[in-house]
Amino acid sequence: MYQRLVGKLIYLSDTRPDIAYAVSVITYPVLHFLKGTPGKGILLKKHDYLTLEVYTDADYAGSIVDRRSTSGYCTFLRDNLIT
Template identity: 60%
Template sequence: MHDPRNRHMQAVDKILQYLKSSPGKGLLFKREDTLGMKIYTDADYAGSITDRKSTSGYCMFLGNSLVTWRSKKQDRVSRSSAEAEFRALAQGMCEGLWMEIILDDLKIKIDSPVQLYCDNKFAISIAHNPVQHDRTKHIEIDRHFIKDNLDRGFMITTHVPTGLQLADIFTKGLPQGRFQDLVSKLGMIDIHLPT
């Protein structure tokens, strides 16, 4: 906002065109017998051309219903894609813990450990490895936080192939076909389309 350019106006125009073309889109929540929590986390490594900070994104499902999502620029520059993904993993885990507190207040129990999906195998390896490496000292706090929650069995990490990573929609500019595919996988429907 402090230095608007023509490309910014073009991006705003595309967003407004999308919103105008989809007034009936929304989320449909269906009742389910079992309640599991799944969280997809992702990051775009050094995606900002201005300061080379990465953007983290996550989306959380209760059962098959999308209940929360977020995209946010990370507060510091990551030195590797694994570090950027690891920070996104920590943010997704914080969201899961927050949702657990809310559900507990409502006397709702989750049926199984939370599934935390990440498409970076090295970030998952760091989360499970109790040995401190020189190359991970700068993310030590996040590592201990994640390891503690994995050890207590609250969450389990699962590798998801990049092609199945739902959180991509929150961290990257995508081609229209991939964008539409992810929108449908997130559970968005259009009430104006015939059934």
């Protein structure tokens, strides 16, 4: 049950940029917010042409001090940064 909830919240963080930070910090208050705002978010229609671009990069053990890795990603929808 917990894994399904986390999977849904990860999906929502990509499609609902207004709650992306909250998803990384809290769980149940986010669900309460979503229940009260069903009409908000990015509308994705079937007949529209959408361009989705995702960029990612990683630096494995790149820190000289502690050998920690750094990674990141960004997602663009129609030239708009959403995550």
